[in-house]
Amino acid sequence: MRRAMARAAVGDDDYGEDPTVNELQHLAARIMGTEDALFVPTATMANLIAVMCHCQRRGAQLLLGREAHLHVYEHGGVAQVAGVHFQALPDLPDGTFDLDQLELTIREAHGSRYHPRPELICLENTHSSAGGRALPLAYLQQVRLLADRYGLQVHMDGARLMNAAVAQGVEPAQITQHCDSVSLCFSKVYSHGAPWARWKRHKLGPAFVQGHGAWGHAPSLPAGTGEDPREGCRQLRITSFLGLQGLGAPAGAVLAGRREFVAEAWRVRKLLGGGMRQAGVLAAAARLGLEHAETTLRRDHDNARRFAQGVQELNSPLCSVNLTAVETNIVLVGVKGDWPSPAELCERMQAVSEEEVAETGHAVSVLLFPWSARSLRAVWHWNISTHDTELAKNKLDFVARKCQEKLALGLGTSPWSTGGD
Ligand SMILES: Cc1ncc(COP(=O)(O)O)c(C=O)c1O
Numbered sequence: 409m410r411r412a413m414a415r416a417a418v419g420d421d422d423y424g425e426d427p428t429v430n431e432l433q434h435l436a437a438r439i440m441g442t443e444d445a446l447f448v449p450t451a452t453m454a455n456l457i458a459v460m461c462h463c464q465r466r467g468a469q470l471l472l473g474r475e476a477h478l479h480v481y482e483h484g485g486v487a488q489v490a491g492v493h494f495q496a497l498p499d500l501p502d503g504t505f506d507l508d509q510l511e512l513t514i515r516e517a518h519g520s521r522y523h524p525r526p527e528l529i530c531l532e533n534t535h536s537s538a539g540g541r542a543l544p545l546a547y548l549q550q551v552r553l554l555a556d557r558y559g560l561q562v563h564m565d566g567a568r569l570m571n572a573a574v575a576q577g578v579e580p581a582q583i584t585q586h587c588d589s590v591s592l593c594f595s596k597v598y599s600h601g602a603p604w605a606r607w608k609r610h611k612l613g614p615a616f617v618q619g620h621g622a623w624g625h626a627p628s629l630p631a632g633t634g635e636d637p638r639e640g641c642r643q644l645r646i647t648s649f650l651g652l653q654g655l656g657a658p659a660g661a662v663l664a665g666r667r668e669f670v671a672e673a674w675r676v677r678k679l680l681g682g683g684m685r686q687a688g689v690l691a692a693a694a695r696l697g698l699e700h701a702e703t704t705l706r707r708d709h710d711n712a713r714r715f716a717q718g719v720q721e722l723n724s725p726l727c728s729v730n731l732t733a734v735e736t737n738i739v740l741v742g743v744k745g746d747w748p749s750p751a752e753l754c755e756r757m758q759a760v761s762e763e764e765v766a767e768t769g770h771a772v773s774v775l776l777f778p779w780s781a782r783s784l785r786a787v788w789h790w791n792i793s794t795h796d797t798e799l800a801k802n803k804l805d806f807v808a809r810k811c812q813e814k815l816a817l818g819l820g821t822s823p824w825s826t827g828g829d
Pocket residue numbers: 449450451452453477478532536565567568593595650651652660661
Protein backbone atom coordinates (compact mmCIF):
# COMPACT_ATOMS: atom_id res chain seq x y z
CA MET A 409 0.00 0.00 0.00
CA ARG A 410 2.80 2.39 0.84
CA ARG A 411 4.46 1.57 -2.47
CA ALA A 412 1.20 2.35 -4.28
CA MET A 413 1.02 5.67 -2.43
CA ALA A 414 4.59 6.55 -3.33
CA ARG A 415 3.99 5.76 -7.00
CA ALA A 416 0.63 7.48 -7.30
CA ALA A 417 0.20 9.94 -10.16
CA VAL A 418 -1.05 13.19 -8.65
CA GLY A 419 -2.48 16.51 -9.70
CA ASP A 420 -4.51 19.26 -8.07
CA ASP A 421 -7.75 17.64 -7.00
CA ASP A 422 -9.27 20.99 -6.14
CA TYR A 423 -9.25 21.55 -9.90
CA GLY A 424 -10.37 17.99 -10.59
CA GLU A 425 -6.93 17.24 -11.99
CA ASP A 426 -5.71 14.43 -9.79
CA PRO A 427 -5.90 11.29 -11.94
CA THR A 428 -5.68 8.89 -9.01
CA VAL A 429 -8.50 10.61 -7.15
CA ASN A 430 -10.60 10.63 -10.32
CA GLU A 431 -10.01 6.92 -10.84
CA LEU A 432 -10.93 6.17 -7.26
CA GLN A 433 -14.13 8.19 -7.56
CA HIS A 434 -15.11 6.33 -10.74
CA LEU A 435 -14.31 2.98 -9.19
CA ALA A 436 -16.23 3.77 -6.00
CA ALA A 437 -19.24 5.00 -7.99
CA ARG A 438 -19.16 1.86 -10.15
CA ILE A 439 -18.95 -0.44 -7.14
CA MET A 440 -21.70 1.38 -5.30
CA GLY A 441 -23.90 1.66 -8.37
CA THR A 442 -24.18 5.44 -8.17
CA GLU A 443 -23.76 8.05 -10.86
CA ASP A 444 -20.86 9.75 -9.15
CA ALA A 445 -18.71 9.83 -6.03
CA LEU A 446 -16.57 12.39 -4.24
CA PHE A 447 -13.36 11.74 -2.31
CA VAL A 448 -13.35 13.45 1.10
CA PRO A 449 -10.93 13.34 4.04
CA THR A 450 -13.15 11.48 6.52
CA ALA A 451 -16.44 9.67 6.82
CA THR A 452 -17.52 12.27 9.38
CA MET A 453 -17.20 14.92 6.70
CA ALA A 454 -18.96 12.71 4.16
CA ASN A 455 -21.94 12.35 6.50
CA LEU A 456 -22.07 16.05 7.27
CA ILE A 457 -21.89 16.97 3.60
CA ALA A 458 -24.69 14.53 2.85
CA VAL A 459 -26.92 16.09 5.50
CA MET A 460 -26.11 19.60 4.28
CA CYS A 461 -26.97 18.65 0.72
CA HIS A 462 -30.20 16.88 1.56
CA CYS A 463 -31.49 19.32 4.18
CA GLN A 464 -31.23 22.77 2.70
CA ARG A 465 -34.28 24.39 4.26
CA ARG A 466 -34.22 25.92 7.71
CA GLY A 467 -36.16 23.75 10.11
CA ALA A 468 -35.37 20.56 8.26
CA GLN A 469 -35.31 17.46 10.37
CA LEU A 470 -33.12 14.40 10.20
CA LEU A 471 -34.29 11.07 11.60
CA LEU A 472 -31.52 8.82 12.81
CA GLY A 473 -30.72 6.15 15.39
CA ARG A 474 -29.92 7.07 18.97
CA GLU A 475 -26.78 4.96 18.77
CA ALA A 476 -25.82 6.06 15.28
CA HIS A 477 -22.25 7.26 14.79
CA LEU A 478 -23.67 10.42 13.28
CA HIS A 479 -25.67 11.06 16.42
CA VAL A 480 -23.17 10.03 19.09
CA TYR A 481 -19.66 10.61 17.76
CA GLU A 482 -19.75 13.42 15.24
CA HIS A 483 -20.07 16.32 17.65
CA GLY A 484 -23.59 17.07 16.53
CA GLY A 485 -22.16 18.61 13.37
CA VAL A 486 -25.56 18.38 11.76
CA ALA A 487 -26.81 20.82 14.41
CA GLN A 488 -23.62 22.83 14.99
CA VAL A 489 -22.69 23.34 11.38
CA ALA A 490 -25.70 22.46 9.27
CA GLY A 491 -28.41 23.89 11.54
CA VAL A 492 -30.44 20.73 11.11
CA HIS A 493 -32.76 19.47 13.80
CA PHE A 494 -32.52 15.78 14.53
CA GLN A 495 -34.93 13.32 15.98
CA ALA A 496 -33.17 10.25 17.41
CA LEU A 497 -35.11 6.99 17.40
CA PRO A 498 -34.25 3.87 19.40
CA ASP A 499 -32.15 1.36 17.48
CA LEU A 500 -33.26 -2.25 17.69
CA PRO A 501 -30.56 -4.81 18.60
CA ASP A 502 -29.98 -5.63 14.92
CA GLY A 503 -29.37 -1.98 14.05
CA THR A 504 -32.75 -1.38 12.42
CA PHE A 505 -35.59 0.95 13.41
CA ASP A 506 -39.04 -0.22 14.33
CA LEU A 507 -40.71 0.76 11.06
CA ASP A 508 -44.07 1.51 12.68
CA GLN A 509 -42.37 3.89 15.04
CA LEU A 510 -40.45 5.47 12.19
CA GLU A 511 -43.63 6.00 10.23
CA LEU A 512 -45.48 7.34 13.23
CA THR A 513 -42.72 9.86 13.86
CA ILE A 514 -42.76 11.02 10.27
CA ARG A 515 -46.56 11.12 10.10
CA GLU A 516 -46.85 13.23 13.22
CA ALA A 517 -44.76 15.96 11.66
CA HIS A 518 -45.74 15.49 8.03
CA GLY A 519 -47.61 18.53 6.78
CA SER A 520 -47.77 19.97 10.31
CA ARG A 521 -47.26 23.68 10.80
CA TYR A 522 -46.01 23.02 14.32
CA HIS A 523 -43.26 20.45 13.78
CA PRO A 524 -39.88 20.61 12.12
CA ARG A 525 -40.09 19.15 8.63
CA PRO A 526 -38.74 15.58 8.40
CA GLU A 527 -36.59 15.54 5.27
CA LEU A 528 -33.96 12.86 5.71
CA ILE A 529 -33.58 9.39 7.20
CA CYS A 530 -30.07 8.29 8.02
CA LEU A 531 -29.22 4.60 8.28
CA GLU A 532 -25.93 3.06 9.40
CA ASN A 533 -24.70 -0.08 7.65
CA THR A 534 -23.12 -2.07 9.07
CA HIS A 535 -24.37 -0.79 12.37
CA SER A 536 -21.43 -0.19 14.62
CA SER A 537 -23.08 -0.07 18.04
CA ALA A 538 -25.15 -3.13 17.24
CA GLY A 539 -21.87 -5.02 16.81
CA GLY A 540 -21.40 -4.69 13.06
CA ARG A 541 -24.83 -6.00 12.04
CA ALA A 542 -25.67 -5.74 8.35
CA LEU A 543 -29.10 -4.19 7.71
CA PRO A 544 -31.40 -6.70 5.93
CA LEU A 545 -32.13 -5.84 2.30
CA ALA A 546 -35.88 -6.24 2.80
CA TYR A 547 -35.70 -3.69 5.60
CA LEU A 548 -33.85 -1.23 3.37
CA GLN A 549 -36.54 -1.63 0.77
CA GLN A 550 -39.23 -0.88 3.33
CA VAL A 551 -37.42 2.22 4.52
CA ARG A 552 -37.20 3.35 0.91
CA LEU A 553 -40.95 2.88 0.39
CA LEU A 554 -41.67 4.78 3.56
CA ALA A 555 -39.35 7.61 2.59
CA ASP A 556 -40.97 7.85 -0.84
CA ARG A 557 -44.45 7.86 0.68
CA TYR A 558 -43.63 10.98 2.69
CA GLY A 559 -41.12 12.60 0.32
CA LEU A 560 -38.00 12.03 2.43
CA GLN A 561 -34.45 11.29 1.28
CA VAL A 562 -32.36 8.40 2.60
CA HIS A 563 -28.66 8.68 3.42
CA MET A 564 -26.65 5.63 4.42
CA ASP A 565 -23.62 5.99 6.65
CA GLY A 566 -21.94 3.09 4.92
CA ALA A 567 -18.58 3.53 6.60
CA ARG A 568 -18.54 -0.28 6.61
CA LEU A 569 -20.76 -0.81 3.58
CA MET A 570 -18.26 -3.27 2.11
CA ASN A 571 -18.49 -5.40 5.25
CA ALA A 572 -22.26 -5.51 4.82
CA ALA A 573 -21.95 -6.54 1.18
CA VAL A 574 -19.44 -9.27 1.95
CA ALA A 575 -21.52 -10.58 4.85
CA GLN A 576 -24.70 -10.68 2.75
CA GLY A 577 -22.97 -12.00 -0.37
CA VAL A 578 -24.36 -9.21 -2.54
CA GLU A 579 -22.96 -6.43 -4.68
CA PRO A 580 -22.70 -3.16 -2.73
CA ALA A 581 -25.01 -1.65 -5.36
CA GLN A 582 -27.81 -3.97 -4.25
CA ILE A 583 -27.61 -2.31 -0.87
CA THR A 584 -27.18 1.27 -2.01
CA GLN A 585 -30.05 1.11 -4.55
CA HIS A 586 -32.39 1.93 -1.67
CA CYS A 587 -30.56 5.14 -0.75
CA ASP A 588 -30.14 8.62 -2.21
CA SER A 589 -26.60 8.90 -0.93
CA VAL A 590 -24.02 6.73 0.75
CA SER A 591 -20.70 7.33 2.48
CA LEU A 592 -17.92 4.74 2.59
CA CYS A 593 -14.77 4.92 4.69
CA PHE A 594 -11.33 3.65 3.66
CA SER A 595 -9.51 3.94 6.96
CA LYS A 596 -8.53 3.43 9.70
CA VAL A 597 -5.26 3.35 11.46
CA TYR A 598 -3.35 0.36 10.19
CA SER A 599 -2.07 0.45 6.70
CA HIS A 600 -0.81 -2.67 5.03
CA GLY A 601 2.63 -3.55 6.31
CA ALA A 602 2.64 -1.34 9.40
CA PRO A 603 5.96 -2.01 11.11
CA TRP A 604 4.70 -3.03 14.51
CA ALA A 605 2.80 -5.92 13.07
CA ARG A 606 6.01 -7.42 11.81
CA TRP A 607 7.98 -7.33 15.04
CA LYS A 608 9.22 -10.78 15.81
CA ARG A 609 9.08 -11.92 19.37
CA HIS A 610 11.70 -13.97 21.06
CA LYS A 611 12.03 -12.82 24.62
CA LEU A 612 9.78 -11.23 27.17
CA GLY A 613 10.70 -7.66 27.88
CA PRO A 614 9.47 -5.63 30.81
CA ALA A 615 5.72 -5.66 31.03
CA PHE A 616 4.08 -2.73 29.38
CA VAL A 617 0.66 -1.25 29.52
CA GLN A 618 -0.10 1.64 27.23
CA GLY A 619 -3.26 3.62 26.86
CA HIS A 620 -5.36 3.04 23.77
CA GLY A 621 -3.99 4.85 20.83
CA ALA A 622 -0.67 5.53 22.58
CA TRP A 623 1.05 3.68 19.79
CA GLY A 624 0.56 4.94 16.33
CA HIS A 625 0.89 2.68 13.36
CA ALA A 626 4.56 3.46 13.02
CA PRO A 627 5.77 3.61 16.64
CA SER A 628 9.22 5.00 17.27
CA LEU A 629 11.63 3.39 19.66
CA PRO A 630 12.32 5.14 22.96
CA ALA A 631 15.22 7.54 22.52
CA GLY A 632 18.63 6.59 23.78
CA THR A 633 18.02 3.06 24.99
CA GLY A 634 18.71 1.33 21.70
CA GLU A 635 16.25 -1.29 22.80
CA ASP A 636 12.51 -1.52 22.50
CA PRO A 637 10.94 -2.33 25.88
CA ARG A 638 8.07 -3.94 24.01
CA GLU A 639 10.45 -6.45 22.47
CA GLY A 640 9.32 -9.98 23.05
CA CYS A 641 5.64 -9.27 23.18
CA ARG A 642 3.10 -9.85 20.44
CA GLN A 643 0.69 -6.98 20.51
CA LEU A 644 -2.65 -7.56 18.86
CA ARG A 645 -4.68 -4.48 18.42
CA ILE A 646 -8.09 -6.02 18.04
CA THR A 647 -9.71 -2.79 18.85
CA SER A 648 -10.78 0.49 17.56
CA PHE A 649 -12.35 3.33 19.39
CA LEU A 650 -15.06 3.56 16.85
CA GLY A 651 -13.81 0.82 14.74
CA LEU A 652 -13.84 0.37 11.05
CA GLN A 653 -10.26 -0.30 10.05
CA GLY A 654 -11.36 -2.79 7.44
CA LEU A 655 -9.95 -1.43 4.18
CA GLY A 656 -6.67 -0.48 5.78
CA ALA A 657 -5.98 2.87 4.11
CA PRO A 658 -4.57 5.69 6.22
CA ALA A 659 -7.34 8.19 5.49
CA GLY A 660 -10.25 9.05 3.27
CA ALA A 661 -13.85 8.33 2.48
CA VAL A 662 -16.22 8.80 -0.43
CA LEU A 663 -19.69 10.22 -0.64
CA ALA A 664 -21.69 8.83 -3.53
CA GLY A 665 -25.03 9.54 -5.14
CA ARG A 666 -26.63 11.13 -8.18
CA ARG A 667 -24.57 13.46 -10.36
CA GLU A 668 -26.28 16.70 -9.22
CA PHE A 669 -26.02 15.60 -5.60
CA VAL A 670 -22.28 15.03 -5.93
CA ALA A 671 -21.86 18.38 -7.70
CA GLU A 672 -23.53 20.05 -4.73
CA ALA A 673 -21.43 17.91 -2.37
CA TRP A 674 -18.30 19.27 -4.06
CA ARG A 675 -19.33 22.81 -3.08
CA VAL A 676 -20.06 21.81 0.50
CA ARG A 677 -16.75 19.95 0.76
CA LYS A 678 -15.07 23.18 -0.26
CA LEU A 679 -17.06 25.11 2.33
CA LEU A 680 -15.93 22.70 5.04
CA GLY A 681 -12.30 22.92 4.02
CA GLY A 682 -12.22 19.39 2.67
CA GLY A 683 -10.92 20.24 -0.79
CA MET A 684 -7.49 18.65 -1.07
CA ARG A 685 -4.69 19.16 -3.55
CA GLN A 686 -2.36 16.25 -4.38
CA ALA A 687 -4.72 13.82 -2.71
CA GLY A 688 -3.74 11.02 -5.10
CA VAL A 689 -1.34 9.61 -2.52
CA LEU A 690 -4.33 8.95 -0.27
CA ALA A 691 -6.60 7.85 -3.09
CA ALA A 692 -4.02 5.26 -4.18
CA ALA A 693 -4.17 3.62 -0.77
CA ALA A 694 -7.95 3.80 -0.72
CA ARG A 695 -8.17 2.22 -4.16
CA LEU A 696 -5.99 -0.68 -3.12
CA GLY A 697 -8.14 -1.19 -0.03
CA LEU A 698 -11.27 -1.14 -2.15
CA GLU A 699 -9.88 -3.53 -4.74
CA HIS A 700 -8.95 -6.06 -2.07
CA ALA A 701 -12.00 -5.45 0.08
CA GLU A 702 -13.72 -8.73 -0.54
CA THR A 703 -10.77 -10.96 0.36
CA THR A 704 -9.64 -8.81 3.27
CA LEU A 705 -13.03 -8.42 4.83
CA ARG A 706 -14.04 -12.04 4.36
CA ARG A 707 -10.94 -13.04 6.27
CA ASP A 708 -11.73 -10.48 9.01
CA HIS A 709 -15.26 -11.81 9.30
CA ASP A 710 -14.05 -15.41 9.52
CA ASN A 711 -11.55 -14.49 12.20
CA ALA A 712 -14.13 -12.55 14.19
CA ARG A 713 -16.46 -15.55 14.09
CA ARG A 714 -13.61 -17.88 15.05
CA PHE A 715 -12.88 -15.71 18.07
CA ALA A 716 -16.56 -15.52 19.02
CA GLN A 717 -16.87 -19.29 18.80
CA GLY A 718 -13.79 -19.55 20.99
CA VAL A 719 -15.38 -17.29 23.58
CA GLN A 720 -18.49 -19.42 23.54
CA GLU A 721 -16.46 -22.61 23.93
CA LEU A 722 -14.69 -21.15 26.95
CA ASN A 723 -18.04 -21.38 28.66
CA SER A 724 -16.71 -18.93 31.20
CA PRO A 725 -18.94 -17.47 33.91
CA LEU A 726 -17.20 -14.14 33.23
CA CYS A 727 -17.91 -13.54 29.57
CA SER A 728 -20.22 -14.60 26.79
CA VAL A 729 -21.01 -13.86 23.20
CA ASN A 730 -24.16 -13.92 21.11
CA LEU A 731 -22.98 -15.83 18.04
CA THR A 732 -25.99 -14.97 15.93
CA ALA A 733 -25.12 -11.28 16.29
CA VAL A 734 -21.62 -11.78 14.87
CA GLU A 735 -22.07 -11.02 11.19
CA THR A 736 -18.98 -9.06 10.23
CA ASN A 737 -15.67 -7.94 11.77
CA ILE A 738 -16.95 -6.86 15.19
CA VAL A 739 -17.49 -8.99 18.26
CA LEU A 740 -19.22 -7.63 21.34
CA VAL A 741 -18.24 -9.74 24.32
CA GLY A 742 -20.73 -9.60 27.18
CA VAL A 743 -19.06 -9.26 30.58
CA LYS A 744 -20.98 -10.90 33.41
CA GLY A 745 -20.87 -10.41 37.16
CA ASP A 746 -19.59 -7.53 39.27
CA TRP A 747 -15.92 -8.14 38.64
CA PRO A 748 -13.93 -7.72 36.51
CA SER A 749 -15.59 -4.83 34.74
CA PRO A 750 -15.16 -4.56 30.95
CA ALA A 751 -12.43 -1.94 31.51
CA GLU A 752 -10.57 -4.21 33.94
CA LEU A 753 -10.88 -7.15 31.62
CA CYS A 754 -9.46 -5.04 28.79
CA GLU A 755 -6.53 -4.01 31.00
CA ARG A 756 -5.79 -7.62 31.78
CA MET A 757 -5.99 -8.57 28.12
CA GLN A 758 -3.45 -5.87 27.38
CA ALA A 759 -1.00 -6.52 30.22
CA VAL A 760 1.65 -9.24 29.91
CA SER A 761 3.23 -11.15 32.78
CA GLU A 762 5.90 -13.75 33.47
CA GLU A 763 3.10 -16.04 34.63
CA GLU A 764 1.45 -15.87 31.22
CA VAL A 765 4.66 -16.84 29.47
CA ALA A 766 5.31 -19.65 31.94
CA GLU A 767 1.81 -21.06 31.46
CA THR A 768 1.10 -20.44 27.82
CA GLY A 769 4.55 -20.02 26.28
CA HIS A 770 3.49 -16.68 24.80
CA ALA A 771 3.57 -13.02 25.73
CA VAL A 772 0.53 -11.53 24.05
CA SER A 773 -0.97 -8.11 24.55
CA VAL A 774 -4.46 -7.69 23.14
CA LEU A 775 -5.96 -4.24 22.83
CA LEU A 776 -9.70 -4.34 23.23
CA PHE A 777 -12.17 -1.59 23.90
CA PRO A 778 -14.51 -1.41 26.90
CA TRP A 779 -17.72 -0.76 25.03
CA SER A 780 -20.47 -0.47 27.63
CA ALA A 781 -21.05 -1.18 31.31
CA ARG A 782 -21.53 -4.83 30.35
CA SER A 783 -19.53 -5.41 27.20
CA LEU A 784 -16.21 -5.03 25.49
CA ARG A 785 -15.58 -4.87 21.82
CA ALA A 786 -13.13 -6.49 19.46
CA VAL A 787 -12.72 -5.34 15.85
CA TRP A 788 -10.80 -7.26 13.18
CA HIS A 789 -8.70 -5.58 10.58
CA TRP A 790 -6.06 -6.26 8.00
CA ASN A 791 -3.22 -6.73 10.48
CA ILE A 792 -4.85 -9.43 12.55
CA SER A 793 -4.24 -12.90 11.17
CA THR A 794 -5.93 -16.18 11.93
CA HIS A 795 -2.96 -17.09 14.10
CA ASP A 796 -3.27 -13.79 15.96
CA THR A 797 -6.92 -14.56 16.50
CA GLU A 798 -5.98 -17.88 18.04
CA LEU A 799 -3.49 -16.14 20.33
CA ALA A 800 -6.12 -13.61 21.38
CA LYS A 801 -8.57 -16.38 22.17
CA ASN A 802 -5.96 -18.19 24.26
CA LYS A 803 -5.17 -14.98 26.05
CA LEU A 804 -8.81 -14.53 26.97
CA ASP A 805 -8.86 -18.10 28.23
CA PHE A 806 -5.81 -17.37 30.39
CA VAL A 807 -7.18 -14.05 31.71
CA ALA A 808 -10.61 -15.50 32.48
CA ARG A 809 -9.06 -18.40 34.39
CA LYS A 810 -6.85 -16.07 36.43
CA CYS A 811 -9.82 -13.87 37.26
CA GLN A 812 -11.83 -16.88 38.35
CA GLU A 813 -8.99 -18.04 40.57
CA LYS A 814 -8.96 -14.62 42.21
CA LEU A 815 -12.69 -14.68 42.63
CA ALA A 816 -12.50 -18.12 44.21
CA LEU A 817 -10.06 -16.66 46.75
CA GLY A 818 -12.47 -13.80 47.37
CA LEU A 819 -9.99 -11.25 46.04
CA GLY A 820 -11.49 -10.00 42.84
CA THR A 821 -14.19 -7.63 43.96
CA SER A 822 -12.02 -5.74 46.40
CA PRO A 823 -11.03 -2.43 44.82
CA TRP A 824 -7.41 -2.68 46.03
CA SER A 825 -6.93 -6.22 44.76
CA THR A 826 -7.45 -5.52 41.09
CA GLY A 827 -4.00 -4.09 40.47
CA GLY A 828 -0.74 -5.71 39.44
CA ASP A 829 -0.47 -9.32 40.31
C1 LIG B 1 -20.30 4.14 11.31
C2 LIG B 1 -19.25 5.19 11.25
N1 LIG B 1 -19.48 6.28 10.54
C3 LIG B 1 -18.58 7.27 10.43
C4 LIG B 1 -17.35 7.17 11.05
C5 LIG B 1 -16.40 8.31 10.96
O1 LIG B 1 -15.24 7.99 10.27
P1 LIG B 1 -14.04 9.04 10.19
O2 LIG B 1 -13.19 8.74 11.37
O3 LIG B 1 -13.39 8.73 8.89
O4 LIG B 1 -14.58 10.40 10.26
C6 LIG B 1 -17.05 6.04 11.80
C7 LIG B 1 -15.76 5.95 12.48
O5 LIG B 1 -15.40 5.04 13.14
C8 LIG B 1 -18.02 5.02 11.91
O6 LIG B 1 -17.81 3.93 12.64
